[in-house]
């Protein structure tokens with residue numbers, strides 16, 4: 001592990017605490033494992049927020065989290081004693097009971113810890129280059145996901161414009177899917193809609209989604225046979241250098257060619273039929 | 283090819299002050315004595331300026347993109363750009379999207395922008411965003427004043443080595459120059475501290491002080507012959523009484539070229555928020571006596587914005603003061619960044635002092651070639667509000683009216699009420715174009731002379747200054763008419779200016795082991811590949827006289 005001026009021994013100078021509802025493989029890599037009772041994340045975070053500020057917390061409230069007061073006091077001592085603390089959190093927190101409230105509480109805890117020492121929090125992202133998609137959508141549209149262009153400019157409403165919601169409601173009449181396999185993970189009504197409409201998939205592999213699609217264009221795998229960029233979880237871009245050659249085109253090339261073909265067609269709106277700009281959105 | 287006839291031309295780079303004169307631009311987009319054929323714009327009765335140049339703005343990269351993510355509530359209420367055949371969709375507001383950024387800048391006649399804060403680690407990302415900002419030409423500055431490998435060389439007194447390390451980083455980032463933010467303070471912030479005294483050693487170092495960093499960075503930029511001098515965000519930003527730090531910093535720069543970023547945030551007296559006052563007179567006096575140093579105002583406008591700066595400790599303080607959202611980024615051992623949404627209110631005494639201080643600097647620094655229009659976008663206000671500042675500079679009566687909105691307690695804290703100066707059109711043209719272009723070392727910009735880039739903005743003369751500058755009649759970029767009658771007509775992609783400083787080939791061998799010890803990516807993948815730069819233009823290094 002990387003060394004630094006203040007942590008010259010690398011991993012040995014770092015302490016890793018794992019909090020989970022069960023002892024996973026990650027526990028072996030951790031110095032300390034804390035088993036929290038399922039669904040008690042929000043409570044534990046709130047207790048930590050109270051105790052770092054020396055507020056009173058009842059034994060009963062602590063017992064409900066599945067941890068003891070000694071363990072929590074020790075954790076707080078370590079947190080405050082750290083030179084630089086970082087909390088990584090994932091879907092176990094953001095997709096269970098409490099959802100975004102859990103994330104909000106954790107972010108607040110990290111912010112409040114800065115009264116004592118440097119502390120940050122960072123979400124652990126899903127597989128693949130999900131951070132990259134998020135980063136680019138943000139600079140082009142202002143929003144990370146859940147965006148509708150139906151009025152000619154970006155609008156954002158997770159829960160309404162998120163892929164799964166659009167599909168479940170049957171709002172779209174075509175689907176273009178790159179480097180994802182919603183057919184494997186989405187609820188049945190969404191999958192049924194993908195089967196109903198023309199679904200186009202760009203993927204190096206045969207997937208659940210490619211099997212139900214109308215068109216599957218095989219592309220070269222990114223980072224193996226196609227160059228590109230992948231954004232790390234901390235939003236730093238890493239260049240991908242292909243090790244192999246592929247007979248298939250890259251995703252980028254396919255999209256570019258589709259774009260060029262579309263550009264030859266007449267523009268979808270007649271000239272002057274729409275304002276160029278809205279000063280206040282509706 | 284394009285001919286512009288009959289307009290009243292303001293071209294300060296060539297000393298032309300409101301002379302009726304024709305301009306011709308050839309197929310390469312450069313000014314030439316005459317052209318055959320092509321379109322002619324009859325600019326009779328109109329005002330012709332060189333395209334605007336923003337010397338200090340934040341429009342691309344990890345920090346502004348983080349700000350976009352943090353402010354969906356603003357996107358929803360702001361201006362929306364609808365997709366057309368020649369234009370992509372986007373959103374304006376406090377942190378505009380990339381396409382909208384290009385349309386908004388060009389929409390008010392700006393044709394060159396300088397992204398002022400790029401960590402090398404996210405340079406690849408920044409260049410991708412810059413490529414998505416249409417129309418305007420771009421440059422970017424690399425953050426260097428808190429880079430641990432560089433600081434270690436300075437601590438050891440290895441000046442030549444430090445120079446090579448800096449040149450290596452600059453070329454790795456494919457950038458245009460060097461930005462220093464809170465020298466030493468951002469490095470200390472990694473461990474929750476700051477660096478406030480210019481002469482005290484920085485956390486973790488025994489000899490190295492912010493003052494040493496400032497002097498050496500200025501000297502390195504001069505010796506490497508970078509076209510733009512060190513671009514410095516001083517220590518102690520925003521703090522009452524920071525004028526002493528700022529003056530002290532300026533003294534550390536003597537004998538060198540330098541550009542001081544957003545001076546407004548560094549010109550305060552008092553010893554607490556209650557006693558905070560403007561000390562711009564003192565700062566302006568220093569600038570008036572030292573013509574080789576330039577600055578941009580970092581003016582503040584009342585209203586909502588989002589603050590983003592590499593000054594992490596300051597942002598933590600701002601979060602504690604406001605209780606609003608706070609985003610913090612640490613970029614390994616290179617730098618950091620903080621983001622906090624903010625509302626400047628006339629009723630707030632501190633904000634009122636800041637508002638006045640920005641204007642005071644623009645008015646008290648006598649030579650317009652030394653002080654330029656900026657809001658440190660989006661920190662003091664959004665760049666698309668520049669026409670409001672121009673109006674405040676040109677019209678003392680508008681300033682007087684605005685002063686009435688400030689609380690009574692402002693008396694004695696500011697000098698703005700005593701200033702009568704009004705900018706002429708010629709001075710505005712220096713402040714928004716010719717001056718910043720010269721300070722950036724972009725000699726082909728902000729200049730309507732033969733051989734320069736054909737970037738022009740044409741205004742319909744109007745008593746209403748704000749309207750005139752907010753709504754140009756034509757904007758021409760590289761000889762192409764990009765805006766006509768208030769509408770974006772063409773959105774060509776802009777170019778990116780890059781500098782390759784002289785660099786010792788042995789520096790790779792020196793950097794590799796240090797790099798591999800502390801970075802989390804591989805040495806080979808770190809430098810941004812030239813192929814990734816969209817329309818690069820190499821700008822030559824220059825000989826800087828001692």
Ligand SMILES: [Zn+2]
Nearest residue numbers: 338340398658
């Ligand atoms: Zn700035």
